[in-house]
Amino acid sequence: MGEKTAKLLSILKLQPVVPVLIVEDAKSAVPLARALVAGGLKAIEITLRTAGALDAIRAVAEEVEGAEVGAGTILNVSQWDAAVEAGSKFIVSPGTTQELLDAARSSHVPLxxxxxxASEVMALREEGYTVLKFFPAEQAGGAAYLKALSSPLAGTIFCPTGGISLKNAHDYLSLPNVVCIGGSWVAPKELVAAGDWAGITKLAAEAAALKG
Known part of the structure; x- marks a missing residue:
């Protein structure tokens, strides 16, 4: 196992659920991340879908003790460079391009x-990747599809994301080829807007207690 793969796995194995966050206001990032960490969710993915995302990553990286912050929705090299410069400990992409693979190869930050x-998984395995994001999980076939991949593509581990909630989390976490899942339900927009950090810590604790 490569050093970067080991580093990535050590982050993903911290908890069963990685919060996938769309942070509209960078000011809310620090209390939000602290609330998630307090509930037991230390690995946090902040997606680059908002203007304040990079500021949010930087603030969490600098100010939130115990947090392992990563950047999601990375689509190109300029976003990769900006996310790493902001302090991202890991990078997540919805798909893969040669450009991103080249950036990952020359970076110390794991992708x-x-x-x-199956073809995309095989192509990534040829590039040396054994830990992948399965996205969009529910829309692409769900837990049943991922289960079907476990035998022919043995040795590949997934973090499924997309359409996953508390309701179907166990379907994924019970699979042998799933290391963790990504979910946005632990930080609902209305709780973030209301500054209900205790409510988010409660949801995070509930997610942290999930078992396969």
Missing amino acids: LPGAAT
């Missing part, structure tokens, strides 16, 4: 690349 088909 969790997205794949949705």
